[in-house]
Amino acid sequence: MSWLLTFPLILPFATAVLAYLARKSSAGRWISVAGSLLALVAALALFVTVSDEGVVSAQMGGWDAPYGITLVADMLSAVMVLLTTITGLSVAIYAMGEINPAQEKLGYHSIFQILLGGITGAFLTGDLFNLYVWFEVMLIASFGLLIMGGKPTQIDGAVKYVTLNLIATVMFLSGIGLLYGVTGTLNMADLHDAVLASDRPGLIVILSMFFLIAFGMKAAVFPLFSWLPASYHTPTFAASAIFSALLTKVGVYSLLRTFTLIFTLDPGFTNAVLLWVAVLTMVVGVIGALAQTEIRRILSFQIVSSIGFLILGLAIHSPLAITGAVFYLIHNVIVKANLFLVSGVIARVTGGTDLRLIGGMYRTAPLLSVLFLIPAFALSGFPPLSGFWPKVLLVKASLDQGMWVVAAVALIVSLLTILSLMTLWSEAFWKPHPEAREPSLATLGSDRLALVLPIAALGLLTLLIGVFPQPILEISEQVAAQLLSPDLYLTAVRGVLP
Amino acid sequence: MNSVILNAATRILVPLLLVFSLFMTLRGHNDPGGGFIGGLIGSTAFIFYAIAFSTAEARSALRIEPEQLAIIGLGLALLAGLVSIVFNEALFTGQWLFLGASEGEKGLPISSVLLFDIGVYLVVMGGILALVFALEEEV
Numbered sequence: 001m002s003w004l005l006t007f008p009l010i011l012p013f014a015t016a017v018l019a020y021l022a023r024k025s026s027a028g029r030w031i032s033v034a035g036s037l038l039a040l041v042a043a044l045a046l047f048v049t050v051s052d053e054g055v056v057s058a059q060m061g062g063w064d065a066p067y068g069i070t071l072v073a074d075m076l077s078a079v080m081v082l083l084t085t086i087t088g089l090s091v092a093i094y095a096m097g098e099i100n101p102a103q104e105k106l107g108y109h110s111i112f113q114i115l116l117g118g119i120t121g122a123f124l125t126g127d128l129f130n131l132y133v134w135f136e137v138m139l140i141a142s143f144g145l146l147i148m149g150g151k152p153t154q155i156d157g158a159v160k161y162v163t164l165n166l167i168a169t170v171m172f173l174s175g176i177g178l179l180y181g182v183t184g185t186l187n188m189a190d191l192h193d194a195v196l197a198s199d200r201p202g203l204i205v206i207l208s209m210f211f212l213i214a215f216g217m218k219a220a221v222f223p224l225f226s227w228l229p230a231s232y233h234t235p236t237f238a239a240s241a242i243f244s245a246l247l248t249k250v251g252v253y254s255l256l257r258t259f260t261l262i263f264t265l266d267p268g269f270t271n272a273v274l275l276w277v278a279v280l281t282m283v284v285g286v287i288g289a290l291a292q293t294e295i296r297r298i299l300s301f302q303i304v305s306s307i308g309f310l311i312l313g314l315a316i317h318s319p320l321a322i323t324g325a326v327f328y329l330i331h332n333v334i335v336k337a338n339l340f341l342v343s344g345v346i347a348r349v350t351g352g353t354d355l356r357l358i359g360g361m362y363r364t365a366p367l368l369s370v371l372f373l374i375p376a377f378a379l380s381g382f383p384p385l386s387g388f389w390p391k392v393l394l395v396k397a398s399l400d401q402g403m404w405v406v407a408a409v410a411l412i413v414s415l416l417t418i419l420s421l422m423t424l425w426s427e428a429f430w431k432p433h434p435e436a437r438e439p440s441l442a443t444l445g446s447d448r449l450a451l452v453l454p455i456a457a458l459g460l461l462t463l464l465i466g467v468f469p470q471p472i473l474e475i476s477e478q479v480a481a482q483l484l485s486p487d488l489y490l491t492a493v494r495g496v497l498p
Numbered sequence: 499m500n501s502v503i504l505n506a507a508t509r510i511l512v513p514l515l516l517v518f519s520l521f522m523t524l525r526g527h528n529d530p531g532g533g534f535i536g537g538l539i540g541s542t543a544f545i546f547y548a549i550a551f552s553t554a555e556a557r558s559a560l561r562i563e564p565e566q567l568a569i570i571g572l573g574l575a576l577l578a579g580l581v582s583i584v585f586n587e588a589l590f591t592g593q594w595l596f597l598g599a600s601e602g603e604k605g606l607p608i609s610s611v612l613l614f615d616i617g618v619y620l621v622v623m624g625g626i627l628a629l630v631f632a633l634e635e636e637v
Contacts, residue, residue, distance in 0.1 A: 107569075
């Protein structure tokens with residue numbers, strides 16, 4: 001059982017080592033793709049086991065909980081690991097078309113795999129300090145991907161990214177230290193018991209704010225999101241696709257995990273804070289997106305707006321709301337990765353990403369335009385694409401709780417999202433190229449297959465989720481049920497307690 | 499830097515630091531020490547060398563790119579974790595081999611934990627040297 005949990009985790013690191021040793025030949029990129037494929041298989045095996053047999057857990061190094069490090073996968077972790085490997089494989093294939101030999105020689109594929117390993121670790125760990133370690137692995141690897149190429153804009157973005165993220169990790173670490181001082185444990189299942197038994201509940205509610213700020217900054221919620229639009233438009237498109245799909249979602253995952261498993265003492269207070277955060281994040285994100293003219297900056301602000309919807313589900317905290325948030329999470333990871341990948345192709349074909357300087361995509365590449373429209377419509381929540389269903393669930397959940405204003409805000413934000421994405425559409429696709437230059441697909445050259453295949457595959461996935469939402473809905477319901485009554489999680493970890 | 503004192507001292511310090519770093523790594527299993535601190539001490543030997551002579555000299559003395567050293571270390575640490583797959587135990591469970599063990603004699607213990615420490619040593623040394631060499635060459 002324990003190897004089922006460890007394979008998704010060790011495969012990226014093994015791939016990173018091999019890909020680095022082979023970085024000077026074309027073998028490196030194939031190793032990266034093969035490793036990602038194996039990781040996808042491992043994640044599928046884990047997902048099937050978890051959905052058949054319930055929560056699985058294992059103790060690393062044979063040291064018992066709560067002293068040793070627990071790896072544990074419930075439905076949420078299994079789904080997140082599966083999403084990581086799906087986007088990981090797509091981006092690994094896309095990178096074959098985008099990353100040039102100079103970047104490969106610096107170890108691009110290797111660092112990319114280490115990033116995937118860090119993300120997987122964060123989803124699988126059952127130990128708060130170990131979660132911090134995986135955050136650091138992610139931060140270092142993503143910094144490497146951000147600065148690779150060494151352009152001044154990249155250094156500028158990377159410095160902002162690293163400084164603000166370091167503040168978040170210091171916040172996280174301080175919170176961990178103080179929480180350990182109060183409860184004497186850092187194993188998440190053990191913390192659940194320790195917090196309920198604690199004689200200082202007020203102090204723990206205050207401590208939970210450390211974690212809210214740290215994870216909130218990682219997730220890019222209002223008002224802590226400024227690092228995201230400052231940096232995500234600078235690196236390679238492959239890197240920004242994996243960042244946008246997964247890095248902020250690790251923050252959301254951590255919030256979901258800690259605020260359903262550990263910090264449940266004063267839900268009235270924490271949920272009120274989260275609700276304000278969620279609404280402001282949605283609104284500010286979409287307004288920011290409307291003010292931008294660079295494709296990746298628009299999409300970056302759209303990430304912020306989407307995070308608002310995810311936090312909204314957690315803040316409402318009803319089973320329906322959490323189901324909606326998880327469904328939104330699944331949909332959003334796939335769609336966001338896809339939009340960033342498409343923007344890379346737009347840049348190659350039209351010669352830039354600034355909407356004022358490009359145009360004419362539709363006449364040159366009508367099929368590619370459809371591949372952009374699918375994730376764009378899905379993101380704005382058009383039926384019957386994948387974004388429609390979670391938004392229905394979230395709006396229904398807020399109406400059930402009598403939160404009319406919140407439901408109205410969510411709908412208005414969706415409308416503004418459509419406006420922002422349709423501006424992007426009409427500028428980049430419909431408008432003739434301002435320099436009267438005819439964009440040409442020939443610029444894609446032999447990389448065409450590697451660039452378009454992952455976009456098409458993710459687009460197909462979006463369509464399938466949209467047309468057949470029932471399986472995803474059932475998965476999301478299971479996740480929500482496990483999060484709201486964590487008995488299974490606790491027994492799975494306690495089962496390996498002495 | 500061109501200083502006779504530093505050059506002469508470096509010639510004596512480099513082997514001492516390298517031996518000391520190995521000592522600290524091996525000592526780490528039961529006492530303070532280990533791969534991390536060993537790797538730091540070992541890297542100072544090459545940093546001294548780079549400051550006293552030149553980064554190019556230090557690079558050729560190292561014989562292998564520091565980045566490569568770090569990733570090989572990561573591979574070794576991973577292997578140390580994977581040894582337990584053969585014995586069907588959890589990842590990173592320590593596996594022990596007692597060389598020449600007999601009745602009443604414990605023998606020489608060799609373990610996957612030691613391999614892990616060596617991996618950490620190489621990761622730290624390679625990482626630090628990659629950073630320091632890059633910074634030195636920039637000036």
